Amino acid sequence: MEKENNGSGKKSFFEIVNKRVLFMSGGALVFFVAFGAIATEQFANGANAALGFVTKYFSWFITPISFFTVIFCLWAAFSKFGKIRLGGPDAKPTMSKPVWFAITLTSGIAVGINYYCVYEPVWLAQNPPPFLGIEPMSSEAIYASMKYTFLHWGLHPYAIYTAIGVCLVFLIYNGKKRFAVSSSLYPLMGEKVYGKWGDVINALAIFAIIGGIATSMGFATLQISRGLDIIVGFESNALNWLIIIGLVGVFYIASSVTGIHKGIKYVSNTNTALYFVLLVFAFIAVDPFGVIEMTVTTVGMYFQDFLEMSLFLDPVERTGWIADNNVFFNTWFFVFAPVCGLFFVKLAYGRTIREFVMVNLIAPCIFIFVWFGFFGSGSILLELGGGSAIYEDIVKVGSDMSLYSYFNELPLAKIMNNLALVVVILSFVTLAESMTLAIAGMTLNNFEDETGEATPPKTVSIFWGVIMGLAAYIMLITGGEDATGALQTSCIVCGLPICIISVFQMAAYFKAMKNLKEYDVYSKGDLSVYDEHKEIEEDEPVEAERQTE
Numbered sequence: 289m290e291k292e293n294n295g296s297g298k299k300s301f302f303e304i305v306n307k308r309v310l311f312m313s314g315g316a317l318v319f320f321v322a323f324g325a326i327a328t329e330q331f332a333n334g335a336n337a338a339l340g341f342v343t344k345y346f347s348w349f350i351t352p353i354s355f356f357t358v359i360f361c362l363w364a365a366f367s368k369f370g371k372i373r374l375g376g377p378d379a380k381p382t383m384s385k386p387v388w389f390a391i392t393l394t395s396g397i398a399v400g401i402n403y404y405c406v407y408e409p410v411w412l413a414q415n416p417p418p419f420l421g422i423e424p425m426s427s428e429a430i431y432a433s434m435k436y437t438f439l440h441w442g443l444h445p446y447a448i449y450t451a452i453g454v455c456l457v458f459l460i461y462n463g464k465k466r467f468a469v470s471s472s473l474y475p476l477m478g479e480k481v482y483g484k485w486g487d488v489i490n491a492l493a494i495f496a497i498i499g500g501i502a503t504s505m506g507f508a509t510l511q512i513s514r515g516l517d518i519i520v521g522f523e524s525n526a527l528n529w530l531i532i533i534g535l536v537g538v539f540y541i542a543s544s545v546t547g548i549h550k551g552i553k554y555v556s557n558t559n560t561a562l563y564f565v566l567l568v569f570a571f572i573a574v575d576p577f578g579v580i581e582m583t584v585t586t587v588g589m590y591f592q593d594f595l596e597m598s599l600f601l602d603p604v605e606r607t608g609w610i611a612d613n614n615v616f617f618n619t620w621f622f623v624f625a626p627v628c629g630l631f632f633v634k635l636a637y638g639r640t641i642r643e644f645v646m647v648n649l650i651a652p653c654i655f656i657f658v659w660f661g662f663f664g665s666g667s668i669l670l671e672l673g674g675g676s677a678i679y680e681d682i683v684k685v686g687s688d689m690s691l692y693s694y695f696n697e698l699p700l701a702k703i704m705n706n707l708a709l710v711v712v713i714l715s716f717v718t719l720a721e722s723m724t725l726a727i728a729g730m731t732l733n734n735f736e737d738e739t740g741e742a743t744p745p746k747t748v749s750i751f752w753g754v755i756m757g758l759a760a761y762i763m764l765i766t767g768g769e770d771a772t773g774a775l776q777t778s779c780i781v782c783g784l785p786i787c788i789i790s791v792f793q794m795a796a797y798f799k800a801m802k803n804l805k806e807y808d809v810y811s812k813g814d815l816s817v818y819d820e821h822k823e824i825e826e827d828e829p830v831e832a833e834r835q836t837e
Contacts, residue, residue, distance in 0.1 A: 312491035324762035343611035354618040357451040365645035381638035407690035409664030434586035452629035499782030500623030505760035508716040510688040515709035540721040541753035574666035583661030619783025
């Protein structure tokens with residue numbers, strides 16, 4: 289049997305991995321990928337049937353739970369339990385807040401904000417939600433387009449990630465539980481979370497995560513293919529999608545099984561810098577004052593109507609718009625929540641729960657409002673000015689054309705389109721590489737330390753890397769001409785079970801706080817121990833590499 293080094297001597301492959309988690313999740317995914325490749329039409333029909341079932345019977349459930357995660361995060365941060373320091377009252381942070389924020393910002397939705405920053409505002413302005421009964425490109429339609437774009441990308445996604453992270457981070461650091469999704473349910477299930485039921489939960493989480501990653505990778509593949517078509521004439525079609533996924537796959541899989549992945553931190557930092565370059569350009573290139581006025585106005589309208597938009601289910605007209613939009617986005621974020629939550633845990637040692645929420649929820653939302661505000665407002669202003677081809681290109685070519693069409697309307701179009709393509713590629717690579725390592729780590733029996741640092745067997749990393757790429761390709765080809773629709777279908781279906789699990793995770797966290805004496809090994813229920821250590825000095829050199837590699 290192959291031997292692997294997990295940091296604690298030589299162990300056999302099956303001593304390192306959790307066989308139940310690996311075989312249940314891996315076996316199910318291999319079956320669905322093979323079925324999708326062999327019987328494409330039947331697979332698509334089955335997926336559509338599953339989609340109809342979820343949206344018909346569970347939209348009422350997914351929508352309020354998504355909203356509740358915002359309330360949950362704010363309660364976790366600003367209740368008396370927010371001062372709990374993760375890792376104990378004497379724990380010191382392992383990285384500075386700016387580094388922590390930068391990693392958080394790019395870890396969850398980078399692929400999505402590339403794809404939707406121009407497409408969604410323009411599309412919704414031209415095709416407003418039918419239940420509103422307003423004219424396309426009217427002032428009401430424009431305001432609604434920005435409000436609903438902020439609803440989909442503002443508080444909800446990071447609240448979903450952060451809520452799951454809060455449920456995990458306290459029990460892992462202060463409750464000394466294992467680094468696993470199932471540990472968040474320990475207050476409800478006890479030691480059973482480390483038996484077969486816990487393995488089922490972890491396997492289900494991995495299965496759903498792959499569905500979400502396939503969605504993101506699929507969108508990135510479409511956008512990369514479109515960019516290459518514009519720049520070098522590399523046509524966007526099924527064969528070239530496979531080539532793109534294959535080439536990127538070789539890189540991120542090689543990166544995950546060798547020491548190369550240490551350099552991903554620098555790739556991520558470069559990508560973050562390029563985001564700000566694009567953001568500054570989007571601000572100054574169209575109409576700076578118009579862009580800032582539109583952004584400030586619509587952010588204000590978003591907060592004013594936040595409760596109504598978050599819970600509206602269109603029960604009278606039943607146009608299907610809520611399922612295709614609000615439910616889709618929320619379930620997309622739920623499928624990423626377990627792995628993002630675990631990733632956030634690794635960054636948070638030595639911080640308080642309040643800091644955890646502020647950095648993982650509040651700070652990224654500010655960037656999101658600016659990003660979508662600048663790109664969305666600028667693209668709509670171009671449409672209002674007349675002569676813009678953004679919406680026309682979306683209709684004739686596809687939604688993957690929107691960002692490039694936006695830059696085509698502005699000076700330095702060739703340079704900015706090349707830069708946009710680089711950003712999309714880097715986002716794809718960093719997402720796939722980090723997710724490969726994270727999912728491979730989730731199939732291990734034990735981790736080397738409490739932050740989840742471990743080296744998965746290379747064969748496991750290769751397996752998950754290949755499955756991720758194949759799942760993304762299968763989702764694309766089963767959609768035929770409507771590839772984006774197939775991606776949405778897979779995401780909504782996979783997100784439902786994670787949404788259900790999240791309810792129990794939050795309930796378990798409430799129970800843990802109510803019985804703090806039992807679950808906080810440092811305070812034993814006496815929160816005053818954290819008052820004595822209000823400030824933790826950060827005068828030591830920051831060692832972020834250990835946490836992020």
